[in-house]
Amino acid sequence: MECNNCSVNELKFEIKVEGELNQSILPQVIEHLTRRNIEVKEKEQGLIIPESGAKEFMDFCEHFMATDRVEFRINKEEWKPFSQIETVMDMQWIDNVIKKELITCHYQPIINGDGTIFAYEMLSRFQNEDGSMIYPNEIFPAAKSRGRLYALDRVCRMTAVKYAAKLEDKKAFINFIPTSIYSPEFCLRSTTLLANQLNVDPKQLVFEVVETEQVDDLDHLKRILTYYKERGFNYALDDVGEGFSTAEVLAELKPQYMKLDMQYVQGVAEEAGKQKVALSFLEKAIAVGSVPLAEGVETEEDFNWLKEKGYELFQGYYFGKPEAEPRTELVYA
Structure with a gap:
């Protein structure tokens, strides 16, 4: 048996959105992702999505939301600017190693x-x-x-x-x-x-x-x-x-x-x-x-x-x- 930290399961991105514009659009984001059969868990100020759905969220976010008011984190670590999420996804090869x-x-x-x-x-x-x-x-x-x-x-x-x-x-x-x-x-x-x-x-x-x-x-x-x-x-x-x-x-x-x-x-x-x-x-x-x-x-x-x-x-x-x-x-x- 392994703890969650030592296993290599699919990453879950916890997303936090701030600002009136982002908060008003959030229900549409969740609806859009759900229609795409992406598992979404709603949070008070955001949502949790699997890595497999992160690219879809990124595209929506970049077109309709103020990305400078969006942050993410994984494994309950420190919050990071939304601009860094693509870097995390690009490093997916480490999971295979x-x-x-x-x-x-x-x-x-x-x-x-x-x-x-x-x-x-x-x-x-x-x-x-x-x-x-x-x-x-x-x-x-x-x-x-x-x-x-x-x-x-x-x-x-x-x-x-x-x-x-x-x-x-x-x-x-x-x-x-x-x-x-x-x-x-x-x-x-x-x-x-x-x-x-x-x-x-x-x-x-x-x-x-x-x-x-x-x-x-x-x-x-x-x-x-x-x-x-x-x-x-x-x-x-x-x-x-x-x-x-x-x-x-x-x-x-x-x-x-x-x-x-x-x-x-x-x-x-x-x-x-x-x-x-x-x-x-x-x-x-x-x-x-x-x-x-x-x-x-x-x-x-x-x-x-x-x-x-x-x-x-x-x-x-x-x-x-x-x-x-x-x-x-x-x-x-």
């Missing part, structure tokens, strides 16, 4: 200081049915515009668990967006069941908290991480030093792994400002019992500096780019 799970994973190695492989980060790759690639800067804006981020996050998470099953004794770092999970017990049940079905040891999986927007409810995030921890999974705080991943959040969450954001890693061997930040978060990670991990390492100089100061795990192009198959050996200067 999610429904048909046109997603694979690549493996990027995470190494110990001696160059041996400790784990892999599972990085999602997306494609069309013809096999052509869809880039992340296309997929995520499309998912967000159609209210599909929750569904996309879920299918990416499930795919990553499947790909992790082939790693045997290595850990798999799997990204997840905390705001896509409204109830850990409900939303994460399918993830834990899949891991059990594939005989993946929970200790093998490390769920990375990634978030491009502020997480307002830190207590909710703690409940999610507690759910993971109680079932034997580990978790990491990603992009530390960037966005909401501050020292205070690190202290509150006490993750098993702390990933220092790459902006403080690249060039750290030469730049005093980055060194100060890297050392500060290293100290805080050790204080809360987190393993310090530096991501985005691209040069030998940065790697050596970070290792000498106490960072234990490393990730970046210096050691290996994401690949379709997990690397078993690493070669670097």
Whole structure:
């Protein structure tokens, strides 16, 4: 069973109309759509229509109504100007990607200081049915515009668990967006069941908290991480030093792994400002019992500096780019 947010049913557009002209025409709009066999639900200031009827409504609206006084929303999200509704409809292709799970994973190695492989980060790759690639800067804006981020996050998470099953004794770092999970017990049940079905040891999986927007409810995030921890999974705080991943959040969450954001890693061997930040978060990670991990390492100089100061795990192009198959050996200067 899936929640409405994680399923990919036909979108329902909630339309709000304002102004005397629009309100006077609204009954005619509803009558017109009904004659066209379009399902319409009347609201006090507007109506709700399925996406299949949205084009008909758009045509009527543009000819007879003041469109600057019309707004829409989906999934009870924020209201948007009517002019943006066509963009949402143009992104319908994302529904097919999610429904048909046109997603694979690549493996990027995470190494110990001696160059041996400790784990892999599972990085999602997306494609069309013809096999052509869809880039992340296309997929995520499309998912967000159609209210599909929750569904996309879920299918990416499930795919990553499947790909992790082939790693045997290595850990798999799997990204997840905390705001896509409204109830850990409900939303994460399918993830834990899949891991059990594939005989993946929970200790093998490390769920990375990634978030491009502020997480307002830190207590909710703690409940999610507690759910993971109680079932034997580990978790990491990603992009530390960037966005909401501050020292205070690190202290509150006490993750098993702390990933220092790459902006403080690249060039750290030469730049005093980055060194100060890297050392500060290293100290805080050790204080809360987190393993310090530096991501985005691209040069030998940065790697050596970070290792000498106490960072234990490393990730970046210096050691290996994401690949379709997990690397078993690493070669670097």
